[in-house]
Amino acid sequence: MTDHEARPIRVALSNDYEIALLGIAQMLARHPSQVQVVDLTTNTEMQHRPDVILFDTFGRLPDDDRKLRAVIDQNPAKVVVYSWDDYPEEAARRAGAAGYVSKRLSANELVAAIAAIHDRTTVEAVEPDGEPVITWPGQAIGLSQRESEMLGFITRGLTNAEIARRAYLSINTVKTYIRTAYAKIGVRNRAEAVAWGIRNGFESTDDTGI
Known part of the structure; x- marks a missing residue:
C-alpha cells in the first residue's frame, strides 16, 4: 500500500x-x-x-x-x-x-x-473527465493564457523588449498580445493596464527576479 x-x-x-x-x-x-x-x-x-x-x-x-x-x-x-x-x-x-x-x-x-x-511510477492514461481547466487569471473575461501573462509582465514592470527577449517571442508578437489584451480589459495605455493589473490581482510578489 x-x-x-x-x-x-x-x-x-x-x-x-x-x-x-x-x-x-x-x-x-x-x-x-x-x-x-x-x-x-x-x-x-x-x-x-x-x-x-x-x-x-x-x-x-x-x-x-x-x-x-x-x-x-x-x-x-x-x-x-x-x-x-x-x-x-x-x-x-x-x-x-x-x-x-x-x-x-x-x-x-x-x-x-x-x-x-x-x-515514482509511470503515468497511466486517464480518461478525460470533462472538467474545466482553470489555470490562469482573466480566463473568465476572455483573456487567453498569453494575454494574461503579458498583463502580468506589464504589471511587474517589464518592457516589451524584455518580455520578447525572455519569452523568445518577436517584439511584434508581444505587441499583438498586449494590444488584444488591452481591448479585452478596456484600457488604452500601459499606465491604465498597470492600474488594472494591480486592481485585479496581477501584481507579483516575487522578489527573486524574473
Missing part, C-alpha cells in the same frame, strides 16, 4: 500571483481523497511539509528561473513544474524539478500525474 492510499498526498501550490493559484486549488479540491492542498503561497519556502510542490509557471519565463531553483533548494518535497509548452520540460529538469506536467490536463489527469510522480 502506498502512503497516499492511507492519506491524501499533501500538495503545496507555488506561484508569484495569488490569483493564479486559486484556480489550481479549485481543481484539486475536487479530489479530496487523493490530494490535500496544504500550502498556497507566493513564497519560496513551504510551511506545512508537503509531499509535492506544484510550481505553476504563470507569469514566469524559463530564462534562468531563480525562483524555481530556490523552491527546489529550500524544500525536501518533490517539485513538479506545471506549465505550457513555452516553458519547456528541459528547463524544468535542468533546474532540478522532479517532474513536469502540462496545463492541458484535466483535473482528474493532473491528480493522476501528481500521484505517479509522488510514487
Whole structure:
C-alpha cells in the first residue's frame, strides 16, 4: 500500500500571483481523497511539509528561473513544474524539478500525474473527465493564457523588449498580445493596464527576479 492510499498526498501550490493559484486549488479540491492542498503561497519556502510542490509557471519565463531553483533548494518535497509548452520540460529538469506536467490536463489527469510522480511510477492514461481547466487569471473575461501573462509582465514592470527577449517571442508578437489584451480589459495605455493589473490581482510578489 502506498502512503497516499492511507492519506491524501499533501500538495503545496507555488506561484508569484495569488490569483493564479486559486484556480489550481479549485481543481484539486475536487479530489479530496487523493490530494490535500496544504500550502498556497507566493513564497519560496513551504510551511506545512508537503509531499509535492506544484510550481505553476504563470507569469514566469524559463530564462534562468531563480525562483524555481530556490523552491527546489529550500524544500525536501518533490517539485513538479506545471506549465505550457513555452516553458519547456528541459528547463524544468535542468533546474532540478522532479517532474513536469502540462496545463492541458484535466483535473482528474493532473491528480493522476501528481500521484505517479509522488510514487515514482509511470503515468497511466486517464480518461478525460470533462472538467474545466482553470489555470490562469482573466480566463473568465476572455483573456487567453498569453494575454494574461503579458498583463502580468506589464504589471511587474517589464518592457516589451524584455518580455520578447525572455519569452523568445518577436517584439511584434508581444505587441499583438498586449494590444488584444488591452481591448479585452478596456484600457488604452500601459499606465491604465498597470492600474488594472494591480486592481485585479496581477501584481507579483516575487522578489527573486524574473
